[in-house]
Amino acid sequence: MRRYELVGRHDIRLVTDAPVPVPGPSEVLVRVRACTVCNRSDLAYYHYYGLREHCAQGCYGHEIAGVVESVGAGVTRVSPGQRVFVRTPLTTGYADFALAREISVGALPDSVPFEQGAILQLLPLAVHATRGVRLGDRVAIVGQGPVGLMALRVAALRGASHIAAVDLDDWRLRRSALLGADATHRVDGSAEQLRAVGDGFDVSVDAVGTPTTLNACVGLVRQNGLVVMLGTHHVDTHVTVDLVTWERKGLRVHSSAEPVDTARAEALATAERIAHTRELHLPRILTHTYALDELPKAMERLSASRALYPDAEQAPYDGPPQETLKVAIVP
Template sequence: MRRYELVDRRDIRLVTDAPVPVPGPLEVLVRVRACTVCNRSDLAYYHYYGLRDHCAQGCYGHEIAGVVEAVGPGVTRVAPGRRVFVRTPLTTGYAEFALAREISVGALPDAVPFEQGAILQLLPLAVHATRGVRLGDRVAVLGQGPVGLMALRMAALRGASHITAVDLDDWRLQRSARFGADATRRVDGSTEQLLGTGAEFDVAIDAVGTPTTFNAGVGLVRQNGLVVMLGTHHVDTRVTVDLVAWERKGLRVHSSAEPLDAARAQALQTAERLARTKELFLPELLTHTYALEELPRAMEQLSASRALYPDAGPAPYDGPPRETLKVAIVP
């Protein structure tokens, strides 16, 4: 089969005779019909392979939709021929086939195209990240990339009374209202602009994953407010915080990760139910589609991003890639 492999920093190579994986116990083999590029993890692995240890440990190409080709012993939830999306695979989705654990596979409705279905990998993250949003909460979502927009949508569905979308880019902020934002705030990335008047919100969701956005969340929430770590700190892996400020406010914090299989399964089941509705606006998240052989071109397009550079350092870009959200790769 054809498969792309990340072999070095900014070096991906197409292998045309890779072996098709064989599913083991409780594993599923998926014929990949689309794999969307993760705007943070995949790009960080691509740019920091060899410079950050974790960039050689994650799965490069993990947002998959396709059809079950075969199942291993003990699999009962899915069967060959079933349309699925994958939360986290065992092998890359930039290939004709990918392997996944049964617990990471969700049912994909017939009405959802594969290119859009691959984006559903973000949904369990957004479900888990917004678990602390309560009816009537005032919520700020910092970052209006794909995962930020998905979190914004989930906060709206959970009953937030007012949601403010924050981003560097006007084009992305224009889409925030469709996803449920009541107000938008365009910023230049400085802490002062991010804070606004301060202490306005019950919940601040950092969907960017930089020291600036994470610490801005502390200033944005009220006493005993909640700060959510949804964006991944792949570039600035060590973040300094003011513990006195945290103590004085008595803040709560949680991440979007599902550390246990039970939490992962629950979030995936919620995502399956939501995928059957028309509440997610997946067509508006998908902006580009490329053939598998064009993956290098897609990586370059998405690489025009300020988020790929250390927060305190210089960068050739002042925001996200122009008019780009999700990019799908189709074998």
């Protein structure tokens, strides 16, 4: 089979004779029909391989939709021929086939095209990240890339009374409004402008993952408010926070990661239920589609991003790639 491999910094290679994985107990083999590029993890691995230890450990190409090809012993939730999406596979989705644990595989509705279905990998993440949002909460979401938009939709479904979307890019904020943001705030990324968004929110979500955005989220919430770390700190892996402010505010904090299988299963089950509705507006999040052999071109497009540079470093870009959200790779 064909499979792209990340072998070095800025170095991905297409292998045309890779063996097809064989599913073991509780594993599922999926014939990949689409794999969307993760705007944070995949890009960080591509740009920081060899420079950040964790960038050689994650799965490059993990947002998959396809059809179950075969299953290992003990698999009961899915069967061959079933349409599925995958949350965190065992092998790359930039290939003809990918292997995943059964607990990471969700049912994909017939009404959702595969290119859009691969985006659903973000849905369990957003479900788990917004678990602290309660009916009537005022929520601020900093960062309106794909995961920020997914968090926006799930926060709305949880009953948030007001959602403020914050981003560097006017085009993305127009998408936020279409997806249900009650207010949008264009900022330049500086701490001063982020503070000007306001305060008194019940929940603030850092959907970027930089020291500046995390600390801004602290300023956005009320006393005893909740700060959610949804954006992944792949680039600035060490973040300094003012613990006196955290203590004075009595803040709560949690991340988006599902640390144990019970949490993964709960988030996936909720995601499957939501996926069968029309509440996610997936066509507005998918912006580009490339063939498998065009993956380098897709990586180049998405690499024109301020988020790939450390907070304190002068970057060649002021914001995200122009008019780009999710990019799907189709074998």
